[in-house]
Amino acid sequence: QVHIVESGGGLVQPGGSLRLSCAASGTIFTINIMGWYRQAPGKQRELVARSISGRSTNYAESAKGRFTISRDNANNTLYLHMTNLNAEDTAVYYCKADHLGREYWGRGTQVTVSS
DSSP: OEEEEEEOOEEEOTTOOEEEEEEEEESOSOOOEEEEEEEOTTSOOEEEEEEETTTEEEEOTTTTTTEEEEEEGGGTEEEEEEOSOOGGGOEEEEEEEEETTEEEEOOOEEEEEOO
16 A cells, blocks of 8 residues: 655745645655646646656646656655646645556645745
8 A cells, every 4th residue: 555645735826836745655665656646626637747667757738838747756756846837737636656557546635836
């Protein structure tokens, strides 16, 4: 079992930055894939960024150039550094980890971009 906890969300002004953290705990051998998703009111959940260990990173078009995903594999922690935030980035951000063929989701952290 893997437990996912997101943190770092909050209220930020337009143009500001925020760093989200995702901590995976439990009985973990290795997590190859971890990603950030978000869901805004009235919209479907979408992939924001994904990290594949030793392979690549993927970003949604809206995130390219503004968001950076990084990992601390030793601590099974995923980060999402967000810059130049705007109102459209307002959403609940979820972290997902793929471990031994199963998907584990956190409960999300709210990001609100408003002045």
